[in-house]
Amino acid sequence: MAKNKTILYAAILAFTFIAPFAFPAFGTQLATLWLMIIVALTWDMTGGQMGYNSLGNIFFYGTGMYVAALISIGMVYDIGDYTNAAGGGIYKFTDLQYFGGLALGVLGAGLFCSVVAVVIGYLTFGLRGPYFAIGTLGVAIAAGELVSNWDWVGGGQGIALPVYPGDLDTGKIFFYFLFAAVGVSTFLFAKWLYGTRFGAAINAIRDDEEKADAMGIHTLRYKLYTWAMAAFFVGLAGGISAFQLIHFEPLESAYQTINLGIFMVVCVLLGGKGTLWGPVIGAILFHLFKEVTWNYLLGWQWVALGALIVVTVVYFQDGVMGYLMHRYPELFGIKVDEKTREEVA
Amino acid sequence: MDQILGNIGLLFEFPVVNLKIVLDGIMVGALFALAAYGLALVWGVMNVKNLAQGDFVISGGYVSWYLVQNGFPALLGVPIAFIVMWGIGWVVYKLVISRVIERDLFTSLLATFGLAIMMAQILNLLFGSDTQSVDLGYDVLYFFDGFIDVPIAKLIGVLMASALAAGVIIFMKSSRMGQAIRATAQDARAARVMGIDTEKVYAFTFSLNSAICGAAGAIIVMVWVIQPFYGISYSIRAFVIVTAAGLGNLPGVIAAGLGIGALEQYGAHIFGIGYQQAIAVMLLLLVLLVRLIQQRRNRQVLK
Amino acid sequence: MSDIIINVQNVSKSFGGVQANTNVTMQVETGGITGLIGPNGSGKTTLFNSIVGYHPIDGGSIQFEGQEISKLPVQQIARRGLLRTFQQTRIYGAMNGIENMLISLPHRKMKIWDALKTYTREDYERADHLLEFVGLYEKRMLKSGDLSFGQQKLLEFAMALMNEPTCLLLDEPTAGINPTLINGLIDRLKRANTEFGITLFVIEHNMRVIMNMAETIYCLAHGELLAQGTPDEIQNDQRVIDAYLGAH
Known part of the structure; x- marks a missing residue:
C-alpha cells in the first residue's frame, strides 16, 4: 500500500514536470x-x-x-x-x-x-x-x-x-x-x-x-x-x-x-469537503467542466456554471471523496460495526 | 478629503439638504424593506437564507420593463411582475429550495448563491447588460426654492410599496394561510402534527417572497435603474436589514430598512456616488460587528 | 481560603422573568467530592452553566482558586483547569474513541509548536489507559456516534480525565447508564478523585450514588439554597425531604 502511494505521488510529480512541455498549447x-x-x-x-x-x-x-x-x-x-x-x-x-x-x-x-x-x-x-x-x-x-x-x-x-x-x-x-x-x-x-x-x-x-x-x-x-x-x-x-x-x-x-471566489467553494464540494484529495480532484473536474463549457456553450457558459453550482450543492454535496468514503469505508481505515453497515445497506 | 469635508459642511450650511437626503433615503428604504421582509419570512419559516433575493427583485424589474417595451401601461407592470415572479418562485422552490430546507444553512446559502449567478446571467443574455428604466412621464415637484425635488413617480412608488406591505401584513394576520405560515415558523414539527401541510406552506411562502421581490423590482424600475448584475447589492442590503432587525419583527424590519436607506444616502452624499456599493457592504459589516459586540457581552456568539 | 477551590457567593441568575438562581452561596473544597442535589427545575444546571461561563450572571461572585471568573468566557475558564461534562453528552460522534481522547489532550499546557507536532507514543498510551479505566478499551476503534448513550457518557468522562483538570463538574454522570454498571461508575469516580487528585462537583439525581460518594452535599430548591451538610445530615433534613416530596 505504502509502495503504491509512493508510485502514485512520483507519477503525479513527473506529470507536473512534463505537462507544460507535452501540452504547450494549454500552458495557461x-x-x-x-x-x-x-x-x-x-x-x-x-x-x-x-x-x-x-x-x-x-x-x-x-x-x-x-x-x-x-x-x-x-x-x-x-x-x-x-x-x-x-x-x-x-x-x-x-x-x-x-x-x-x-x-x-x-x-x-x-x-x-x-x-x-x-x-x-x-x-x-x-x-x-x-x-x-x-x-x-x-x-x-x-x-x-x-x-x-x-x-x-x-x-x-x-x-x-x-x-x-x-x-x-x-x-x-x-x-x-x-x-x-x-x-x-x-x-x-x-x-x-x-x-x-x-x-x-x-x-x-x-x-x-x-x-x-x-x-x-x-x-x-x-x-x-x-x-x-x-x-x-x-x-x-x-x-x-x-x-x-x-x-x-x-x-x-x-x-x-462571483468568479474564482465561488469557484473555489464549488471545487471543494465537488471533490469532497474535509478531505486532502477532495479539493484537488474537485479543482480538476471543475476546471475541465469550465474549459469545455467556455469553448462549446457560447454565451451560456455562465448559466451552465451557475447550474453546476446549484446541482453540486443540492444533489452531490459530499463530493467524489465523500461518495467513495461512504461506499468503501475500509479504504479510508474507517471501522464500521457490522450491524450499522447492514442498516446503511 | 477636502471634498468629503466640503460635503459634510454643506449639510450644516444648508439644513434643507438633510431633508432631501432623508426623504430620498426613506423612499429607497421602503423598497429595501420589502425585499428584507421577504428574506426574513423565508428565513424564519423554512430556515433558508436566500442570497438570490436581489436577483428576484431585478427579475421583477425586467418583467415590468419588458411589458412596457411591448406597450403595456407602466403601472400595470407591478401586479403582473407580482404574478409572474410568483410562478418563477414556485418553480425555483420545487427545483432547488425544497431540497435544501432540511440541510445545513451553508447549503442553502451556497445553492441560492449559485442561483443568483444563474439568474443574473440569464437576464444578461436575454436583455443585455445596459442599465434600463421605465419613464412614467410624470412631473417633478419642487419645494424650498427648488432645493428639494420630489418626482411624482417616486411618490407613487412609495405609495405602492406601502400598499403592498399593508396587504402582506393583513394577509399574514387574518388569512388561514397566513396563520399556517406563522405556525410553521414557530415550530414546523408541531405544525405538522396539527395537520398543517408544511410542504405546501413552504412552497407558498417562497412564492410569496419571490412575488413581493418582483413587485418591489417593478417599482424600482420606475424610479431608478436596473441592470442584470445589481441583484447582489439588494441581497446584501436585505441581509443588513434583517441582521439589524432580527427575524419575525416586521416593524423592526421597516424601521431598519428606512434607516439603512437614509444612511446610504448620507454616505453617498458625503463620499460620492462611486462609494454607494461600498457603503451598503460596509453597513453590513458594521451591523454584524455591533451585533457581535452585543453577543460577546452575553458570553455568546452570533449564530 | 486555600482549601476552597470554587467559591460561589450570592449568585443570582434569571431568564426573562424566571428566577433560576437566587443568592446561591456555596463552597467546593479542594480535593474532595461535593454533591449538588435538588428536584427538577431547581436551578442546578443553571448554576453549573454560570460557573463554567455559559451565560452572564445577574449578581454575586464566582471564584476559582481565589480568582474571579464570573466574567470570563468558557474556554478561558476551561484553560484554568475547571472542566464540565454535559447532561446531554457531547462527544465527537464522527471520530472514534481514540481520536476523541487525543483531541482532549490539555491544550492549555501546549505551546503552539507543541500543537504542530504529531501525537506521541505517550499520548496514545494515556488514551488507551484511560479508555481501559472507564471500560471502553474494546470499543476504542469504533465510531463514537455508534456507541450507546451510557458508553458515550463514559467516553466523555474519560475525555475529561484526559484533559487533566484540577476540578471537574459532572452533570448527572449516572443518568442513562445501565443500573448494573452504576456501582462500577461510582468506583471510578472515586478513583478519579483519589488517584488523579481531581476535585469533583457532581449534580446527581440518584440519591444512593450521591450519598455514597460525596463528603458535602448542597441542596437547591426553587433556585435557592435549601440545605447543606454531610450526607447523613442531608438525608435527615426535613426540608430536603419535603422538597423532594413536593410539599409546598
Missing part, C-alpha cells in the same frame, strides 16, 4: 488549474477541516495581487506617478528589477495576507455559520469597491505590470512552474498539518466548537492561525497571478467574488 490553462488547486486546498483548510465556510477568501487573492504589484513597482518608481500614467509604457524594468520585484512582491503578498487574515479573523470569527459566510463575502465585496475608488492604486482601471522579459512561451512555462511550486507546497503543507494535533484541534472545532471551548482548546487562536496559513498561500497565488495577467483591475480580476 494548466497554470490556472494549479491556481484552482491552491485556492480549493486553502478554502478547505477553513471550510472543510474547520467548519468555517468563508465566501470571502477571494479577498486574499485580490489583496495578494495588489500587494505584489505595489511592492514590485514601489521598489523602482513612485506608485502614484506610475498608476497615473496607466500603462503609458514609459516605465522600464531591468531583468533584476523584474525578478527581484516579483520574488519580494509575491512573498510580501503572502505575508501581508496572513497578517490581514489575523486582523479580520479576530473580528469575524465570532460569527458562526451563515453569518460568517456573509460577513466574509462582505469583506471581499467591500475591498473590491473601496480599491476601485482608490486612485493611488489605479482606481477602477487597475494596474498594468511590466511584461515578462523573456519570450512569450518561456514566460508561460515560468508562471506554470511558479503556480505548480506553490500548489505542491500547499498540498504538502496541508497533508502535514492535518496529521498534527493542530489538525485534530481544528477538526474538533468543526464538529462541535462549544465542546472544544469547554475542553479548553484555544479555539480563536487556532481559527486565526488556520486562516492566516490559508491566506498566506492564497496571497502567494494572487501575487503570481498579478504578474501573469500583466494587467488587472479590481472588480473583475482581483476581487472577483
